[in-house]
Each structure stands twice: as C-alpha cells, then as structure tokens.
Amino acid sequence: MTEQKIQIEDESIQGETGPTVKKLKEFDPNAPVALITGTSSGFGMLTAITLAKQGYRVVATMRDLSRNAELAILAEQADISDRLQYIRLDVTDANSVQEAVQTVLQNNGRIDMLVNNAGFALGGFIEEVSMDDWRRQMETNFFGLVAVTRAVLPVMREQKQGLIINLSSVSGLSGFPGYAPYAASKFAVEGFTESLRHEMSSFGVRIVIVEPGAYRTPIWNKGLGEIHRSNHSPYKDKLDAVLRYSQHAGETAPDPQEVADLIARIARMRAPRLRYALGKGSRLLIIGKLLLPWKWLEWIIARGLR
Ligand SMILES: NC(=O)c1ccc[n+]([C@@H]2O[C@H](COP(=O)([O-])OP(=O)(O)OC[C@H]3O[C@@H](n4cnc5c(N)ncnc54)[C@H](OP(=O)(O)O)[C@@H]3O)[C@@H](O)[C@H]2O)c1
Known part of the structure; x- marks a missing residue:
C-alpha cells in the first residue's frame, strides 16, 4: 500500500x-x-x-x-x-x-470492521401487526444484516482478518409483550451470529454480538410513532402500558455513548467473546433466566408493565 x-x-x-x-x-x-x-x-x-x-x-x-x-x-x-x-x-x-x-x-x-447496526423496533400486539409490517421488520433487522454481512464476508475471508459486530438487543434474549416482531428479528440475529462465528473462526474473522438493554436513542420515538392504536382494541390497556414503558425508556434510559465505547473496546480486542450484554435490563435478564423459573420471570415482566 x-x-x-x-x-x-x-x-x-x-x-x-x-x-x-x-x-x-x-x-x-x-x-x-x-x-x-x-x-x-x-x-x-x-x-x-x-x-x-x-x-x-x-x-x-x-x-x-x-x-x-x-x-x-x-x-x-x-x-x-x-x-x-x-x-x-x-x-x-x-x-x-x-x-x-x-x-x-x-x-x-x-x-477491517463491519458494525451491523441499522434497525428499528416495531411495536404492537401480534394479532394487530399486519403481515406487511412483520416482513418490514425482518427485512431490515434480519435480512438486511444478512445481506450486508454476505457482501463483506468474501473481503474479510480473503484478507484473513476482520471483525463483525452485530447489534442484537435485550429483546434478542427474551420476548416482551408488545414487541414480538422486534424480538423475533433479534432472536434471528442471535442464531445467525452463532452460526457465523463457527463458520468464520478458521478464517481469522472475529464475530461478536452486542446486546444492549434500553438506551436513550431516537429508536423509542420512531417505534412509538409506528404503533397502530385503536380504542376498540382488546389489547388497548396492555398496549398503553407498553407505550408508557417505551416513552419512559426513551426519556430516562442511560447514555448511548456506553454502547459506542463498548464497540470501540471490542475493536481493540484480539480474541473477543461471542456475546457482550450491557445495560441494566440485559444483565438482570441474563441472571434472571439463569436462576429463576420461567413463571417468575413472566410475573416480573408483567409487573414491570403494570
Ligand atoms: N436504543 C436502544 O435502547 C437499543 C437497545 C438494544 C438494541 N438496539 C439496536 O441498536 C441498533 C441502533 O438503534 P438505535 O437505538 O441507535 O436507533 P436509531 O437512533 O433509530 O438508529 C437506527 C439507525 O438505523 C437506520 N436504519 C433503519 N432502517 C434502515 C435501513 N433500511 N437501511 C439503513 N439504515 C436503516 C436508521 O436510519 P434512519 O435515520 O433513516 O431511520 C438509523 O440510522 C438497532 O439495531 C437497534 O435494534 C437499540
């Protein structure tokens, strides 16, 4: 060069x-x-x-x-x-x-490095989200990430080095009510990234998933704007609770610079782990899933949305 x-x-x-x-x-x-x-x-x-x-x-x-x-x-x-x-x-x-x-x-x-970050969070209850919206969510958060990764893989494979960081979410660890399309897309990212890591390990390409909890970015307002609301919906009260939670998170969640700093730190690592969870929600959920019976977790999540 x-x-x-x-x-x-x-x-x-x-x-x-x-x-x-x-x-x-x-x-x-x-x-x-x-x-x-x-x-x-x-x-x-x-x-x-x-x-x-x-x-x-x-x-x-x-x-x-x-x-x-x-x-x-x-x-x-x-x-x-x-x-x-x-x-x-x-x-x-x-x-x-x-x-x-x-x-x-x-x-x-x-x-040398790809950060698959683009995404959005589509809210709504499963029955009330149109199939077009389900597909739109998967097209961006999952198939979009797959397309960019596939375009970059030959480059990194031939270089015999590279780092790919995929943005998952606390919603890639657990499905929450009112955000099923988002959770489905992030669960897909999790499985895809595990396979990718196996496939690329012998080519010197490092693969990492970052799983943030709620952080204060525009994603919350964008997601709120997308939700279809009807006063006649049987889910109205539950949806209102999800919206209140999202609004609160959008206003009070921690500084998103923490996530950027983590990504920059991973970029300096020679042998990063597969998963990095950060933010209170993600860490608590991982511990909760390890230690608590599923029924208790359900109860805690339902209580949080009350
Ligand atoms: N904030 C959180 O609490 C949180 C928690 C866990 C995970 N995440 C994940 O973190 C990533 C970034 O989200 P964020 O919170 O930073 O939200 P954000 O501020 O809304 O940023 C999302 C970015 O993705 C872009 N985007 C959306 N659709 C796209 C497309 N089809 N092609 C290219 N770019 C597209 C948006 O562009 P436009 O400006 O054009 O819309 C925007 O630049 C997402 O994958 C999200 O799921 C966020």
Missing part, C-alpha cells in the same frame, strides 16, 4: 440512487477501515465518532445521506471530519448494499 496521502475529490451527493462518497479529504492509507450501517442517529452515529477518534477510517453509511448533518457536526467538533466517508446504504436494497461495498473497496482497498 502506498505511503503517500490519498486525495479523493468527489465532494458531491449524487442523489438517492447509488452509493455516493460525499466528503472525502486526506486520510491515512494505513488506518483500519470500519463500515457501519445506520449512522444517521443513535448508536451508529456515536460509534462512527468513537471509532474515528480511535484512528479508524470510518465509512458512515445511511439510507438517506441528507440525514448526515448531526454526525457531520459532531465530527467537525471533534476535528475528525477527514476520517469519515459518507456512503448511501439501505440494508433492504440489494443493489445499494453491493454498490456500497464496492465503493468502499474502490476507495479504501479493504474492510
């Missing part, structure tokens, strides 16, 4: 159709490259900043590049704008995934 600084001049956004490098200036050609999905807000945005501060060239992808303003301001404030590249990637669009990975390779020649 050449020692001289690389200059890439394309500063434009070419619209919605293709992956487009928005702002590339000078960067260190020897810095490791991290590709992150869903960096317009929340964990993805904070992870982009944290990894860039740690010396990564960060490819910050998002499905709508016009939503990069908050990330760009944070990067400017931290004086690391030159370490960020913005590329359009919608995880549910196969062409967008392929084109984005090709563009990353053309610009950087390699991908």
Whole structure:
C-alpha cells in the first residue's frame, strides 16, 4: 500500500440512487477501515465518532445521506471530519448494499470492521401487526444484516482478518409483550451470529454480538410513532402500558455513548467473546433466566408493565 496521502475529490451527493462518497479529504492509507450501517442517529452515529477518534477510517453509511448533518457536526467538533466517508446504504436494497461495498473497496482497498447496526423496533400486539409490517421488520433487522454481512464476508475471508459486530438487543434474549416482531428479528440475529462465528473462526474473522438493554436513542420515538392504536382494541390497556414503558425508556434510559465505547473496546480486542450484554435490563435478564423459573420471570415482566 502506498505511503503517500490519498486525495479523493468527489465532494458531491449524487442523489438517492447509488452509493455516493460525499466528503472525502486526506486520510491515512494505513488506518483500519470500519463500515457501519445506520449512522444517521443513535448508536451508529456515536460509534462512527468513537471509532474515528480511535484512528479508524470510518465509512458512515445511511439510507438517506441528507440525514448526515448531526454526525457531520459532531465530527467537525471533534476535528475528525477527514476520517469519515459518507456512503448511501439501505440494508433492504440489494443493489445499494453491493454498490456500497464496492465503493468502499474502490476507495479504501479493504474492510477491517463491519458494525451491523441499522434497525428499528416495531411495536404492537401480534394479532394487530399486519403481515406487511412483520416482513418490514425482518427485512431490515434480519435480512438486511444478512445481506450486508454476505457482501463483506468474501473481503474479510480473503484478507484473513476482520471483525463483525452485530447489534442484537435485550429483546434478542427474551420476548416482551408488545414487541414480538422486534424480538423475533433479534432472536434471528442471535442464531445467525452463532452460526457465523463457527463458520468464520478458521478464517481469522472475529464475530461478536452486542446486546444492549434500553438506551436513550431516537429508536423509542420512531417505534412509538409506528404503533397502530385503536380504542376498540382488546389489547388497548396492555398496549398503553407498553407505550408508557417505551416513552419512559426513551426519556430516562442511560447514555448511548456506553454502547459506542463498548464497540470501540471490542475493536481493540484480539480474541473477543461471542456475546457482550450491557445495560441494566440485559444483565438482570441474563441472571434472571439463569436462576429463576420461567413463571417468575413472566410475573416480573408483567409487573414491570403494570
Ligand atoms: N436504543 C436502544 O435502547 C437499543 C437497545 C438494544 C438494541 N438496539 C439496536 O441498536 C441498533 C441502533 O438503534 P438505535 O437505538 O441507535 O436507533 P436509531 O437512533 O433509530 O438508529 C437506527 C439507525 O438505523 C437506520 N436504519 C433503519 N432502517 C434502515 C435501513 N433500511 N437501511 C439503513 N439504515 C436503516 C436508521 O436510519 P434512519 O435515520 O433513516 O431511520 C438509523 O440510522 C438497532 O439495531 C437497534 O435494534 C437499540
């Protein structure tokens, strides 16, 4: 790899159709490259900043590049704008995934780390969630993650090194009432990632699942906005309780920077574990599942939603 600084001049956004490098200036050609999905807000945005501060060239992808303003301001404030590249990637669009990975390779020649972060939480009671919404949830949180992983695997396999971090959730450990589609998608991520770890271990590719409890990101408001509510629903009172819980979590949950810091810490590990649970909810649930009979857990969850 050449020692001289690389200059890439394309500063434009070419619209919605293709992956487009928005702002590339000078960067260190020897810095490791991290590709992150869903960096317009929340964990993805904070992870982009944290990894860039740690010396990564960060490819910050998002499905709508016009939503990069908050990330760009944070990067400017931290004086690391030159370490960020913005590329359009919608995880549910196969062409967008392929084109984005090709563009990353053309610009950087390699991908050292993938953070499969993009996702959303669809709420509602099972009977009342439409099949279209069930499929939409799985398309983004599960099949989208599979598509991006499959696009990056040949690169890491040939490099004989790499790190893939998949964002699961406390909902990948236990199903909660009112969030079945979300839980199903995250349980799928858990099983997929276990298999992936077995398959990639002999190729030097490290595979990790991060399982956060509730953190204060926009996901809660987005999820609340998506729920269909009807005064005639037999689930109305239960759904109201779930909504109250979600609203409370959205306002009072801990600082999401904890998750970005954990991801940056895993990036420095030579031999990370498969699972990292963080946040009060996740840790309590793991201990509860180990120690308590299932009926007791049910009672605790029902009581929490009262
Ligand atoms: N916050 C929590 O309490 C919590 C707890 C456990 C796990 N998680 C997981 O953490 C991950 C990040 O969530 P967050 O809390 O940071 O929420 P967030 O702020 O809403 O971020 C989600 C990101 O995913 C993006 N996204 C959604 N659909 C996409 C698609 N089709 N293609 C590409 N990007 C897409 C969003 O883009 P737009 O801006 O365009 O919507 C956004 O950038 C998710 O996988 C979530 O399930 C969150």
